[in-house]
Amino acid sequence: MSQAAAIHPVLDPVLAPPFPQAALPVLRNPQLRKNVAHAIDVIQAKRARLVAEKTDWQELRAAASAIRTHALENLGAYLEEFETRCTAAGGTVHWAADADEARRIVLDLLREENASDVIKIKTMTSAEIQLNPHLEAAGVNVFETDLAEIILQLGEEEPSHIVVPALHINRSQVREIFARRMGLKDLSDDPKALTAAARTYLRQKFLSIPTAISGANFLIAETGGVSVVESEGNGRMCLTLPRTMITLAGIEKVLPRFKDLEVMLQVLARSATGERMNPYTSLWTGVTPGDGPQRFHVILLDNGRSSILSKPKQRQTLKCIRCAACMNACPVYRQTGGHAYGSVYPGPIGAILTPQLMEMHHAQSLPFASSLCGACYEVCPVKINIPEVLLELRSQVVNQERKDFGRFVDPMYMGLRIANLLFSRAWLFHTSQLLGRIGLGFFTRKDGWIHSLPSVGSKWTQTRDLRGLPKQTFHGWWAARGPQPSPMPSREAK
Amino acid sequence: MRASLFITCYNDTLYPETGRAVVSLLERLGVQLEFHPKQTCCGQMHANTGFRGEAFSQAKRLVRLYQDTETVVIPSSSCVAMIRDQYPGLIEELGNDQLRREFAALLPRVYELSEFLVDRLGVEDVGAYFPHRVTYHASCHGVRALHLGERPYRLLAKVRGLDLAALPNTDRCCGFGGTFSVKNAEVSSAMLAVKLQDVVSTGAEFCTALDNSCLMHLGGAMHRQYAGMKTIHMAQILASTEAMPAEGFL
Numbered sequence: 001m002s003q004a005a006a007i008h009p010v011l012d013p014v015l016a017p018p019f020p021q022a023a024l025p026v027l028r029n030p031q032l033r034k035n036v037a038h039a040i041d042v043i044q045a046k047r048a049r050l051v052a053e054k055t056d057w058q059e060l061r062a063a064a065s066a067i068r069t070h071a072l073e074n075l076g077a078y079l080e081e082f083e084t085r086c087t088a089a090g091g092t093v094h095w096a097a098d099a100d101e102a103r104r105i106v107l108d109l110l111r112e113e114n115a116s117d118v119i120k121i122k123t124m125t126s127a128e129i130q131l132n133p134h135l136e137a138a139g140v141n142v143f144e145t146d147l148a149e150i151i152l153q154l155g156e157e158e159p160s161h162i163v164v165p166a167l168h169i170n171r172s173q174v175r176e177i178f179a180r181r182m183g184l185k186d187l188s189d190d191p192k193a194l195t196a197a198a199r200t201y202l203r204q205k206f207l208s209i210p211t212a213i214s215g216a217n218f219l220i221a222e223t224g225g226v227s228v229v230e231s232e233g234n235g236r237m238c239l240t241l242p243r244t245m246i247t248l249a250g251i252e253k254v255l256p257r258f259k260d261l262e263v264m265l266q267v268l269a270r271s272a273t274g275e276r277m278n279p280y281t282s283l284w285t286g287v288t289p290g291d292g293p294q295r296f297h298v299i300l301l302d303n304g305r306s307s308i309l310s311k312p313k314q315r316q317t318l319k320c321i322r323c324a325a326c327m328n329a330c331p332v333y334r335q336t337g338g339h340a341y342g343s344v345y346p347g348p349i350g351a352i353l354t355p356q357l358m359e360m361h362h363a364q365s366l367p368f369a370s371s372l373c374g375a376c377y378e379v380c381p382v383k384i385n386i387p388e389v390l391l392e393l394r395s396q397v398v399n400q401e402r403k404d405f406g407r408f409v410d411p412m413y414m415g416l417r418i419a420n421l422l423f424s425r426a427w428l429f430h431t432s433q434l435l436g437r438i439g440l441g442f443f444t445r446k447d448g449w450i451h452s453l454p455s456v457g458s459k460w461t462q463t464r465d466l467r468g469l470p471k472q473t474f475h476g477w478w479a480a481r482g483p484q485p486s487p488m489p490s491r492e493a494k
Numbered sequence: 495m496r497a498s499l500f501i502t503c504y505n506d507t508l509y510p511e512t513g514r515a516v517v518s519l520l521e522r523l524g525v526q527l528e529f530h531p532k533q534t535c536c537g538q539m540h541a542n543t544g545f546r547g548e549a550f551s552q553a554k555r556l557v558r559l560y561q562d563t564e565t566v567v568i569p570s571s572s573c574v575a576m577i578r579d580q581y582p583g584l585i586e587e588l589g590n591d592q593l594r595r596e597f598a599a600l601l602p603r604v605y606e607l608s609e610f611l612v613d614r615l616g617v618e619d620v621g622a623y624f625p626h627r628v629t630y631h632a633s634c635h636g637v638r639a640l641h642l643g644e645r646p647y648r649l650l651a652k653v654r655g656l657d658l659a660a661l662p663n664t665d666r667c668c669g670f671g672g673t674f675s676v677k678n679a680e681v682s683s684a685m686l687a688v689k690l691q692d693v694v695s696t697g698a699e700f701c702t703a704l705d706n707s708c709l710m711h712l713g714g715a716m717h718r719q720y721a722g723m724k725t726i727h728m729a730q731i732l733a734s735t736e737a738m739p740a741e742g743f744l
Contacts, residue, residue, distance in 0.1 A: 020680065374639060416673075423503065
């Protein structure tokens with residue numbers, strides 16, 4: 001099962017194989033690794049250039065972090081303020097406790113509209129609740145309008161990144177998908193030709209489908225407004241042409257004041273796409289007669305977020321503004337791309353967000369899918385200390401293991417428990433060094449190196465040698481050296 | 495000046511030559527070194543693998559052990575990062591006021607080796623001689639946790655005979671990550687392959703760092719692949735002189 005699941009990635013944390021297993025097919029796929037590394041190297045370089053030109057970048061980060069922290073600490077009040085303002089402006093606010101409820105609200109709204117077709121702006125929140133397959137199963141035809149999402153939808157692929165979801169697919173692969181699904185045999189892989197094909201495909205949807213679904217980058221409590229930022233303008237089409245707009249947003253997306261956008265839009269564009277400003281920033285508040293959708297619904301989705309909010313050490317996870325800078329900077333993500341994370345939220349933020357959304361019942365391998373190098377924290381525009389949260393989640397996973405009988409046969413678990421005992425007394429530690437040297441001696445070759453180890457050690461020696469343990473430890477050498485005279489500069493010539 | 499050497503558990507066990515080099519280097523610079531015989535481990539491996547309870551006991555033990563020392567020198571950037579970044583949270587959680595005070599007093603006296611040389615002793619030219627082409631792996635904890643910045647480069651620049659080769663993508667992780675290297679062995683190896691490519695591309699004979707854990711990872715791959723390079727802790731380069739070359743320690 002796991003191999004099939006890994007080849008056709010399952011982005012459902014409940015069903016996905018553990019990260020180390022899910023990463024294997026990707027590591028063996030040169031095309032995919034090249035596509036991912038190339039794409040994120042390009043974005044990273046652009047980001048680095050544009051961040052460097054901001055002399056007050058660290059102050060901006062601090063301001064963005066403070067805004068998000070304040071919003072979360074007063075989330076209940078700001079959500080109620082948003083609801084009041086949005087309703088006053090002619091919108092309807094719905095509250096969804098979980099994915100199931102959110103999907104039911106969307107379906108009910110679509111039935112009220114007699115909608116058999118719906119167009120969508122790119123929204124990862126809808127992917128989180130697996131909205132598309134549920135709508136399709138209920139007989140609703142869903143049409144993605146974001147270029148990357150079209151590629152994924154037509155190619156029956158899964159997103160591997162939250163800002164550029166099709167970054168694992170290169171343009172010759174896009175050409176193949178479009179040619180096959182749009183019936184364009186002579187399509188070239190020239191980006192202009194590809195976008196023209198998408199444009200033709202989309203225009204007809206925009207003009208004929210009166211119902212749209214969007215996500216939200218920000219909800220503004222002060223005005224009841226919603227903001228979506230994007231690069232292509234397809235979102236703007238969805239926000240202006242349809243009769244009915246349904247916006248799905250996580251409850252954490254709220255900002256207290258309109259002026260907070262001044263900070264957030266600066267850090268978001270630079271962090272996400274390496275642009276000074278994103279090409280399309282849409283802001284709308286309720287409904288305006290004669291202008292844009294006349295029916296407007298906002299679904300505020302909890303789906304595990306309140307539970308995260310209630311835990312002080314983990315709360316910072318919800319500061320995330322989905323810029324993806326952390327995954328672009330992550331050396332693990334650079335090798336694996338997004339599918340290995342088994343969730344629509346990959347990379348470092350996914351490694352902390354997904355298991356928490358699953359209330360630590362699934363995706364327990366994800367907190368360990370990091371070398372703790374700290375690159376994610378360094379680039380995060382809202383200063384989420386991702387390594388700190390990773391460690392907190394790791395300790396929760398280990399605390400689950402402590403109650404599991406399987407721990408007694410897990411060499412890693414037992415090794416660390418025993419090591420703890422050995423480190424508690426110097427004489428125990430020194431005895432274990434001696435025994436370790438004798439034990440490893442059986443595996444040490446004449447060249448003084450270990451080339452192959454059993455059990456958990458084989459995980460090291462499958463690609464790396466290990467130098468055999470030296471005859472004398474440092475503390476042994478120190479003790480043998482005995483007391484020294486006070487150091488004199490002349491010692492070096494001895 | 496007096497300083498106490500915390501050698502770290504893996505240097506003690508796997509890389510005693512690094513410890514001997516630190517002794518040779520610091521005594522040459524007039525430092526009176528002490529070595530607490532009861533020292534074991536800082537708890538980093540436990541803390542980073544999620545064994546927080548176990549990390550508590552290591553942290554408590556280390557703080558108590560070094561409460562009377564003037565200065566602690568540690569030739570491992572990740573162990574210093576453990577003390578600076580993770581101990582405050584652990585000790586706060588333990589909620590023991592006396593321990594909190596002892597730790598607060600100890601923290602400013604804990605130095606990574608290059609910090610100790612540049613910031614505490616105020617030396618950059620340590621009188622070393624190492625006639626080889628060397629590239630420096632900055633290590634994640636050195637770059638992002640300790641912010642060592644230019645210190646290691648300034649120390650290396652003053653080593654006579656040393657030809658320093660710039661390492662491309664120098665702030666990128668080598669893929670070690672402690673237990674990550676076995677829990678996610680394949681991904682770790684993929685990261686290592688990319689890093690090794692950069693390291694080999696410098697044409698250096700030696701790759702150096704201020705952390706033997708990264709070097710164990712890189713060195714393990716170099717040895718496996720007959721890469722024609724070796725790893726060497728920076729302490730061994732800085733200890734090396736015409737009279738007593740680093741090779742003598744290997």
